[in-house]
Each structure stands twice: as structure tokens, then as C-alpha cells.
Amino acid sequence: MVRRLAPRWPVWLFPWRAACTPGAFVQQRTWAGATRTPLWGRLHGVAGVSPLVRRGSSSTSSQAPEVVLTCERYPVRRLPFSTVSEEDLATFERIIPSRVITDPEELEASNVDWLRTMRGCSKVLLKPRTSEEVSHILRYCHERNLAVNTQGGNTGLVGGSVPVFDEIILSTALMNQVVSFQDISGILVCQAGCILEELSRYVEERDFIMPLDLGAKGSCHIGGNLATNAGGLRFLRYGSLHGTVLGLEVVLADGTVLNCLTSLRKDNTGYDLKQLFIGSEGTLGVITAVSILCPPKPRAVNVAFLGCPGFAEVLQTFSTCKRMLGEILSAYEFMDAECMQLVRHHLHLASPVQESPFYVLVETSGSRVEHDAEKLSSFLEHALGSGLVTDGTLATDQGKIKMLWALRERITEALTRDGYVYKYDISLPVDRLYDLVTDLRARLGSQAKHVVGYGHLGDGNLHLNVTAEAFSPSLLGDLEPYVYEWTAGQRGSVSAEHGVGFKKQSVLGYSKPPEALRLMQQLKTLLDPKGILNPYKTLPTQA
Template sequence: KVSPSAAPERLPFCRVTEEDLAFFRKILAGRTIVDPDLVEPSNVDWLKSVRGSSEVLLRPQTTEEVSQILSYCNSRNLAVNPQGGNTGLVGGSVPVYDEIILSTSLMNKILNFDSISGVLTCQAGCVLENLSFYLEERDYIMPLDLGAKGSCQIGGNVATNAGGLRLLRYGSLHGTVLGLELVLADGQVLDCLSTLRKDNTGYDLKQLFIGSEGTLGVITAVSILCPRKPKSVNVVFLGCETFEQLLKTFQLCKGMLGEILSAFEFLDSECMRLLNTHLKLPNPISDCPFYIVIETSGSDPTHDAQKLHNFLEEAMTSSLVSDGTVATEEAKIKALWSLRERVTEALTHDGFTYKYDISLPVERIYQLVTDMRKHLGNRAKSVVGYGHVGDGNLHLNVTSPSKDPALLAAIEPFVYEWTASCRGSISAEHGLGLKKRNYIYYSKQSQAVALMGNIKAMLDPKGILNPYKTLPDNLKQ
């Protein structure tokens, strides 16, 4: 029996020849990279857990160049791996075999910003943090924010439908992305780069590409609706004795902070231990089993401070939280946020990490961590839980000193069966990529998966775009 996490077999794509390289060099002079040392970083994912063996990295600058590349690869039956900032966590961003890597890193131009509507239009390779800096100077912000902001690109964010730390407030990219420009597998350019809020003329095709992980088309440009920069931002770091109290704090917080609540995130004491040990980040409050990061964003500092004060007083007097600290100035806000944002980094220093990104009814999310700890006993080094409570999204991570197939067999399918029993999602925000592709049936009906296969076959009949990713192996790609 083949394990669902085993490497797929190489599909019969052609291999790159000298004639192919001559073609690429003609359209991308100086941007057709074949030096193995320069290609190497693009063959390995951020977690250093997946390694491809591509020999060619292409760095187009324009949509027209992407179109020429795909048209050629399609006619030659050459597989292509679209790559943004290479921060993806499910092995989707790197080749599995010798797929040509198509990097969007040089497609980093801002095309337009409309300061009345707040709509930003840019090329897909713009780094998320650079877009944030650009907008902040104009009194706006990006509607999404995540720990990988310094490297991830907006095209990659859209391709994975990244959630992140502000989803609670500004919603998912399915709502904020207003338009996309795409290049299909055969090189056709699909211009859906609308900047309109409302457009019900037929099917909303762009939605199909949001979260399609590079399997249906290459995103070359994005238009996105950006909120005004809030005039007042506060961050609170709180400690709770139980997860039940944390949930009650969430309820209280939604009621008392209402429209100014912009994030409600959590980490457990195991995360704090890893932050202390591996990154030397000190705990700003007393030791507690659970920690909460709450952010408020509003337009009136006095009003927000009053609301926050009332909430904190209530949370303290009703003993929901046992300790806490508040930040209003930027440096302290950043320091508190890094306790949440840098857990992923801390985990990489703890050992080989098995990652699970689960959506569950919010009241069940920590039960999975507790059950997993019981289930694994002393077989794991660390079992940690953190994530986006406000979105019902748990990040369950298990580490071991090195890759450990026996430990993996103990975690899976236990974690997936547990999730499916609550009708949860086995990938809340990171996608399926290479690692989770065969587990899709835990969260999607077989009819739905078959329909996905039909859509893939229609848009990419030869299956050249990011093969071995997202769709399960039993669907012919």
C-alpha cells in the first residue's frame, strides 16, 4: 500500500534541452538562470523539508514574457512550477522533479493606487511588506498581514488565499481582491483586472484562481481593496489559566470592543517556552498556560482607549485573565506581535516539524492539541498549539529531533480523522501543495474533488502547471 504522503511518480513531461534554453535566453536575456548554485535556493522550500531538482530558473519581468514562456512550455510539454517568495508551508512552491521554476520576483512594479477608492493595482511579485510601506505613506494599509511579510509576494498570497493576522477584521482575499490578471497554461492572458467593488456580469472567474496554488494559471497582476490606516492601534498581551477562559475572553472582547477589534490570536505555554529557548524572546507577563494577543484598530484614540480600559477591567475583575500588558507605542506593539508571529521560526530551531493547519468550531480547537499530546505520549519532542482563534483556525505543530516516520504514522491519519469527525478543514489557510494533496477527501466530497479535476483538465489539459500539487494522485493530472 502506497502512503498518501509518499512522493508521486514523475509524470512523462519532456526534459529541458539546449534548444529550449536557447529559446528562453532569447526572450529572457540574463534572466534564464542555470548556474546550480543560483537555482538551488529555489529548489528548496522555506522549511527545508522538500527539495526539487530543477535545472532552470526563469525570471520574467512582464506579463508578455510569462505568456511567451507558458505558450512555449505547453507546446513542448515542459512542466512549470510558479514561485513567489517561496515561503509556502505545504511544499507547493518548489519543484518535485525537474519542473522549470518560473519566479515572479522581478515582477515587482506598483501599477496604480487610487487614493479615493483605496484600490491598489500591482504586479504579482511585489513583496507584501513593501506594499504595506508604500500604502502607509499614503495613509492606507494592506488588508492582510502575516509573519512572512518580508519575503512573501502578493501573487503567492493570492495563489494560497493566505489568511493571516487581520482576516478577522478585513475578511479573506476572496472579498478584498477585486481583480486578477492571469496567464493560462497555453499562454493566453486572461484580463480580469477589474477595480470595481460590484460586478455581477457572469461567473466571477478570478475566484477560481484565488487559492489555486499555481495549478490553474500564473497570476501576473492583482488589484486589491485596501483599508484606511487606523489612527489608533493598541495591542494587549494577556494570560489565561484555561482555554475555556480564553474563549470567554473572546466572547467578552467581541461584545465590548466591537468594531475596533482587529485581531484575536493565541499561543500556548509550549510556544512561549520555544520562543524563550530558541529566540531568547522574554515573556512580558507572568507564566500562564495560554496567551492572547488582542489588537484594536480605530479612528479615535480616546474612544478606543476607553473601550479597551472597560474591557480589561471587566476581564480582570471577572478573573478571566490573570495577567496582561498593553502597548500603544509602535516599538512595544511590534515586540508583542513578534511573540505571536515568530512561533513558526522558533519551531524550526526545535527540530523537524510536522505542521497541521486546521479549521474547527472554535470551542473545539484546543481539544485537538490536548488529545494529540495524550495520543503521542513521549514520542514527540514538543506538541504546540497556536493560531487565529478569531477565525477558528488552529496551528498544531509537532516536533522531533529529526525526521521520524514512526512519529508521522502516529500523527496521521489520527489528526485528519479527528478533524473530519468535527467537519473541520485539514487546511485552513496554507493550502494542500505537495504535502497534503492526498488528504483532500477528509474535507471535500469526492464529487467536489472530481469537479476540481475537470476544471484543471479544462484549463491545463497537459497538466504542465505545478504538477503533483493540490489535487490528489488518484485524479489523473
């Protein structure tokens, strides 16, 4: 671990002040005054490349044990859908020639989820290129009563993206074209299968950014992001997809193409139908195209990575940030010491700051370098001076910013390497956010390898994860319904951003009243009367 360097105020404060001119501000510095290149060196090998794009070749997948079939692990019964026949395959082949995949090895990757906790046994994967093809496929499936599982990047964390039984997998992988981009307004129209990271690159070349960003960006599709109403790392600044998405094209269960693909910031011509599909996890329709508003690319981005002595200080640092950084604050993420241990151990990433009980990552994005530097400088001076923060490091160039972000973004990956992961993604009042972690550590004792807390603190969103050597019903019994009851007791949400999928259906009632669950079911019946779209998912299980 990094040796503790007592903060040497004068040394730190002086160059900081001087750094308020653009030229002097591009150097990444630690606050004790020394640039810790060896640490950056260690980080460097992985930064800037999303771990997920390379996942196929990672050691995890090849060495990992076979994943148990979902229908064997969970008490779930197949619904009376038809089974895919040779004739069906021939029909699909006519609709999308050479894009009907039945090779078992190719199917394997699409039958198992990212967390490797679910496995379906689908016999066919379809890869349409256009919404007309999707429409044609769904019309046929609807007539034939064939169940369909839409799949984007397959990075979902609640088992929504893979079949439970033999549902047809409808992949958006080849629907990856940008349709248009308006340079003045920043409105992007693209197909649903575009990979988030590629869209980011595309719009950044045009001086804009995507309004969302997440650790899975190298694999996840924009359609999957919308289907899950993904939150992610820019939520604090740019808000929910319900606000930034301007239009959608959706193919309904019976093949009807619903074109709500407007590129207007305002359109109050009747009900805002697109909203229904944002967050509906593929159960109400297949999103085929998206129109989304991209914010201008900030001229100056700074990331500070800070060590905090306690959770109270994490909260106070957040309030201070909001007050002193105002409109340029673009992210406020936290992680605990155990998270840092995990990324160090499994991914060989090292902490750029001294060991601390908590770490926070503060990002600013603004339009004027020297103004942002001044704001950040005042904030950091205050935070360090008042003891809210004990150590920290600042990055202003892209490479180093990516390295700092990797520490936070790759926690999910480090966790999967630690063993079986029990994942909870909850919203809580911010001042109670960490209590549940402390509480669970005491409750679980040595049953768990690790109990960690991290997440989007600025949004009141805790990622609570428990790892163990293997899946254990008794550990699960100690976790659930305890975690959900605790959350409901705080009027929190039992799924802040990851959605419901297959895994959280039974717990919806902790966050939604019966009237809401009934209305969800009614909407499902209205839009997908035969229930062929992503069955066994998202809708509440019958009590």
C-alpha cells in the same frame, strides 16, 4: 521568567482611566503598574524587521543538513513531461535575456522549501518582468510539454512552491512594480511579485493598510498570497481575499492572458472568474497582477498581550472582546505555554507577562484614539476583574506593538529551529479547538519533543505543530490519519489556510466530498489540459 506580581488593582485601574485622553495613552504599561523595560530591551533587537528577509544569512540555513530529495523521500513518479534542453534554454534566453538562471548555487534556494522538508532538482529558474514575457514562456512550455512551477516568496508551508522533480521554476521576483494606487478608494494595482511588506509600507505612506498581514510578510509575494488564499492576522477584521481582491491578471497554461484586472468594487458582468485562481496554488494559471482594496489606515492601534489561566478563559475572553470591542477588534490570536517556551529558547524573545498556560494577543484598530482607549479599558477591566485574564501588558506605540506581534508571528520560525516539524493547519469549531492538542500530547508521549497549539482563534483556525529530533515514519503513523480523522469528526477543515500543495493532497477527502474532488479535477483539465502547471500538487491523488 518574570516574577509574578500580584495585580494591584487600584494602581492599575487609576492610570488606565486617566489614559483615556490621547496624550496620556501612548505609554506601554504592564498591568501591575510598572513598565518592564528590560524585557522590551531583550525583544528590541529583533522587532520590526521581519525574520524572513534576513533568512539567507541566518545560522539555520548554513548549518542545516542537506534536505532529502522529494522524489526520494516520497513515493512519487515523474510524469512524462519533456526535459529542458539546450535549445529550450536558448529560447528562454531570447524571451528574457540574462534572466535565465542555471547556476546550481542560485538554484539551490529555489529548489528547497522554507521548512527545508522538500527538495526539487530543477535545472532552470526564469525571472520574467512582464505578463507578456510570462505569456511567451508559457506558450512555449505548453507547446514543448515542459512542466512549470510558479514561485513567489517561497514561504509556502505545504511544499507547493518548489519543484518535485525538474520542473522549470518561474519566479515572480522581478515582477515587483506598483501599477497604480487610488488615493480616494484605496485600490491598489500591482504586479504579482511585490513583497507584502513592501506593499504595506507603500500603502501606509498613503494612509491605507493592506487587508492582509502574515508572519512571512518580509518575503512572501502578493501573487503567492492570492495563489494560496492566505489568511493571516487581519482575516478576522478584513475577511477573505475572495472579498478584498477586486481583479486579477492571469496567464493560462497555453499562454493566454486573462485580463480581469478591474479596479471596481462591484462588477457582476458574468461569472467572477478571478475567484477560480484565488487559492488554486499555481495549478490553474500564473497570477501576474492584482487589484486589491486596501482599508484606511486606522488612527489608533492598540495591542494587549494577556495571560489566561485556561483555554476556557481564552474562549470567554474572545466572546467578551467581541462584545465590548465590537467594530474595533482587529485580531485575536492565541498561543500556549509551550509556544512561549520555544520562542524564548530559540529566538531569545521573552514573555512580557507572567508565565501562564495560555496567552492571547488582542489588537484593536479604530479611527478615534480616545474612543478606542475607553473601549479597551472597559474590556480589560472586566477581563482582569472577572479572572478571565491573570496578567497583561498593553502597547500603543508602533515599536512595542511590533515586539508583541513578534512573539506570535515568529512561532513558526522557532518551531523550525526545534527539529523536524509536523505541521497541521486546521479549522475546528472554536470550543473544541484545543482538545486536539491535549489529546495528541497524551497520545504521543515522549515520541515528540513538543506538541504546541497556537493560531487565529478568532477564525477557528488552529496551528497544531509537533516537533521531533528528526523525521520518523512511526511518529507520522501515530499522527496521521489520526489528526485528519479527528478533524473530519468535527466537520473541520484539514487545511484552513496553508493550502494543499504537495503535502496535503491525499487528505483532501477528509474535508471535501467526492463530487467536489471530481469537479476540481475537471477544472484543472479544462484550464491546463496537459497538466504542465505545478504538477504533483493540490489536486486530489487518485484513491
